Amino acid sequence: MIKFISPTELHKLGIVGMNARNRRFIMKNNPRHLYPLVDDKLETKKLAKKAEIAVPELYGVIETVGQIKKKLHKILDAHEEFVIKPSKGSGGNGILVVVAKTPNGFVKPNGEEITHKDIFLHVSNILSGLYSLGGQLDTAMIEYRVKFSDVFSDISYQGVPDVRVIIYKGYPVMGMLRLATKESDGKANLHQGAIGAGVNIADGVTLGGVCHNKVMNIHPDTEKTISGIQIPYWKTILEISAKCQEMTGMGYIGVDIVLDKELGPLILELNARPGLGIQIANNEGLRKRLDKIDAVVGEEREVSERVAWSMQNF
Amino acid sequence: MKKIVFYSMIVGLIMTALSITIYKVTILDFSLTPGSSKENWSVEAKVQFKAKGGPVKVSLFVPPVYEELVSLEENITRGEYTLFEEKLKYGKKVIWAARKDDEKRTFYYRLDLFKGAPKIKEELSTVEEDRFMPDNQKANLKSLVARTHRKSADAETFFLRLRQNLDENSGDVKSLKKYYKDKGGITGLIGDALEMEKIKYHFVQGLIKESAGKNQSLKSYIQVESDGQLLSFDFETGEKGLPENFMIWKYGDDPLLEVVGGENSKVTFTLLKESIPVGKVAELRYAFQKRGLAMFSLMALPLNQQHTFRLLLMIPIGALIMVIMRVLVGVTTSGTFMPILFALAFQQTSLLTGLILFAIVIAAGIWIRSLLTKLNLLLVPRIAACVIVVIFIMATVSILSHQLNIVAGQSVTFFPVIILAWTVERMFIHWEESGAAAALQKIGASLFVTTLIYIALQSDSIKHIMFYFPEQILTILAVIILLGSYTGFRLLELVRFSSFKEEKVND
Structure with missing residues (x-):
């Protein structure tokens, strides 16, 4: 039996629908010409560097096929472990992680060994646009491999747990911890079956989780409880997220952050069209929080003040 | 834009459309519903040739019928050609003549036929003369x-x-x-x-x-x-x-078309079913010309173009359905306007045949595309390869159904090849990224919308309104603009967010 909820009830709860998100928040606050700043991870990284926001260190960039022969091996030689990703990739596709080197080649996280040739082929695939949206030509980024913090190892299956924070006009609005599952194939993408767990903005403790729009409080693969976990560096996470508004000039963005064991929170990427599933994960609508921010937005505040305001109010 | 401007624009569009329609219905006596007399036909002969530079004389044989209208293209009315008629024993000849011409020309001759146009009785040839031959x-x-x-x-x-x-x-x-x-x-x-x-x-x-x-x-x-x-x-x-x-x-075996002083001449015919009485069409055309309203009338166009417009005018209906499904219901399709094109193609193949053929072509396409994936091709060559694969599959379906005597299968040729290729590519990528279930769901949603549009396009009433009251596209435009500013919930979101309700009950 399909369950329905009436539109008036949704409205009362302050849920934001797709149409409202597009017209009221994205179109009004995110000017078109700024999109390349967030759609291209290389651009985002440059901006973040300028704004002194921590990102995984960029080891090198391969822009043309010619550079694969001339430049790539130098970059690879200099580092023991690294990640290669397309700068315009979507949905976590095209990411190659190397965790160690052997005399003959490289080792992937699952223990599989690959050769130089495999890596060259992967990079040339990236350049040809195999993983980018719409197949446009792309560049390959080689960057620092994040060493994931242990906090989430109990509640994430293999892949990358990350924190998504929605920033509206510089204020943190809502947060979510995204946990990979067997179904999502190690990716933290809600569409592919990852779990989204709401996070209390005030203290960074996880609320219950949601998978495929359904409530799920216990991780299906690790069978551990998802709620009640303290996310470390929570205030820092909110602060660097909030900084992204000034950095990009966009009024409504989703900021994806990973936690490194040694370096703390690092910004992975930004999203100009953040999904609405975060409302289900937090069991709360966005509208009331957004309205509250709109009411105070005239007052000029520093990043730390804005974060403090959000932590107090949400 | 201020709200008042926005809404007055909407009201303006609707009022314009409405007043033209009311004028047509009350003053010009247009019918709002398709007429009952469906057996009326318009025939249009299109004569094309290239004049050689000297005197030109074009004669076209036309049959005698009760009523006829000669519709000529502008270049004749500009006075370069003179029009003659030559009565024959049966039927007549329409002659266009000019002293000097070196252009490519197109002339139209148009004939409106009533049901049971008078049949011509002709005596058979009598055999007498002994023709000379070696x-x-x-x-x-x-x-x-x-x-x-x-x-x-x-x-x-x-x-x-x-x-x-x-x-x-x-x-x-x-x-x-x-x-x-x-x-x-x-x-x-x-x-x-x-x-x-x-x-x-x-x-x-x-x-x-x-x-x-x-x-x-x-x-x-x-x-x-x-x-x-x-x-x-x-x-x-x-x-x-x-x-x-x-x-x-x-x-008789006299030539249908004779062109003196021209080359590459040919004559083709277009037949069009009229859904309002033919006599009325003539009257209306006259009324329009007299009132200078011809620009509102698609009936003033040559039949060939009318035929095209009948299809073109249905596209806004399809677009409207697409917008409703997306904005109000929340159905996302593979390729935003793909369902419109397929609904148009299905008009030729019929719905069920169309769906079956579509399934066959897409399934085979995705299978071959999965073989192509190992080649790691760049995007444009990949789509190009997909186009060729799709054409190949269509040819195979056509040949097989011809061999097996399945007439329906041969109509696969009406499918828009390029769109089909993109659909195969998109479905395949979607399949790879989000799994078979998601891909099938998306294609199912696309076909569902296609079916809805198909049903709308099949409606005689809608066809009639869109053709005889084309100003109604302004109304459709107004509705689409209005829907474009809708920020309420989509129907499917009521399901998506239904977990909020459960929580409440538990509390």
Whole structure:
């Protein structure tokens, strides 16, 4: 039996629908010409560097096929472990992680060994646009491999747990911890079956989780409880997220952050069209929080003040 | 934009459309519903040629009918050509003439037909004159006729046997065919043979009012008198009898079109079913011209273009349905406007056939595309390869269904190839990224919307309104703009966010 909820009830709860998100928040606050700043991870990284926001260190960039022969091996030689990703990739596709080197080649996280040739082929695939949206030509980024913090190892299956924070006009609005599952194939993408767990903005403790729009409080693969976990560096996470508004000039963005064991929170990427599933994960609508921010937005505040305001109010 | 401007724009669009429609209905007496008299046809002959630079005289044979309208293109009304009519015993000739011309020209001749247009009775050719021909050819002809005579019983069997003999291509037939090459061809040869056998006959050319269609050409029949009965045969196939809905255009073997001073001439016909009484069409056209409202009337266009517009005007309906499904319901399709194009294609194939063919082509396409994936091709070559694969699959489906005698399968050719290729590519990528279930769900949603649009496009009432009241696209535009500013929930979001309700009950 399909369950329905009436539109008036949704409205009362302050849920934001797709149409409202597009017209009221994205179109009004995110000017078109700024999109390349967030759609291209290389651009985002440059901006973040300028704004002194921590990102995984960029080891090198391969822009043309010619550079694969001339430049790539130098970059690879200099580092023991690294990640290669397309700068315009979507949905976590095209990411190659190397965790160690052997005399003959490289080792992937699952223990599989690959050769130089495999890596060259992967990079040339990236350049040809195999993983980018719409197949446009792309560049390959080689960057620092994040060493994931242990906090989430109990509640994430293999892949990358990350924190998504929605920033509206510089204020943190809502947060979510995204946990990979067997179904999502190690990716933290809600569409592919990852779990989204709401996070209390005030203290960074996880609320219950949601998978495929359904409530799920216990991780299906690790069978551990998802709620009640303290996310470390929570205030820092909110602060660097909030900084992204000034950095990009966009009024409504989703900021994806990973936690490194040694370096703390690092910004992975930004999203100009953040999904609405975060409302289900937090069991709360966005509208009331957004309205509250709109009411105070005239007052000029520093990043730390804005974060403090959000932590107090949400 | 201020709200007041926005809404007055919407109201303005709707009011404009509404007032034109009201004017048409009340003053010009347009009918809002499709008329009952469906058996009215408009025929349009399109004459094309390239003038050589000197004097030009174009004559087109047209049949006599109760009412006719000659519709000419601008270049004639500009006075370069003069129009004549020459009465013939049966029907008449329309002649365009000019002293000097070197342009490519297109003339239209248009004819509106009532149900049961007067049938023309024509006497059969009488055989008397002994045409001049060289003795050896005469001997050849005589031997052919004698051979045919021996192996036949009456006029009917004589004609059929004659056709067989002509097909056999014996020595004398070959020589005769060569001789007749510039003397009326096979038609002339058959004519002379029948004359020699003293069989009364004549040639008939006409159109089959089967389906409204563009660029048809005349079909030829021969009628022979056998035991006082008039028998008709398809000139190409020898099949007996005239089709039931055959409309005779001309008798005799005189050429349909003669162009003096021009080259590359041809004449094609477009047939169009009129859904309002033909007499009315004439009246309306007149009324429009008199009131200077011709620009609002698509009926003033040549038939060929009308035919195109009938389809074009349905696209806004499709677009409206797409917008409703996306904004109000929340269905996302593969390729935003793909369902419109397929709904149009399904008009030709019928819905069920279309869906089955679509499934076959897409399934085969995705399978071949998965083989291509190992090649790691760049995007544009990949799509190009997909296009070729799709054409190949379509050809295979067509050939197979032809061999298996499934007529429906052959209509696969109406599918838009490029869109199909993109659909295959998108579905495949979606399959890879989000799994088979998601891909099938998306294609299912696309086909669901396609079906909805198909049903809307099939409606006679909608067709009628859109063609005779094209100003209504302004209303559709207004509704689409209005929907574009809708920020409420989508129907499917009521399901997506339903978990909020559960929580409440638990509390």
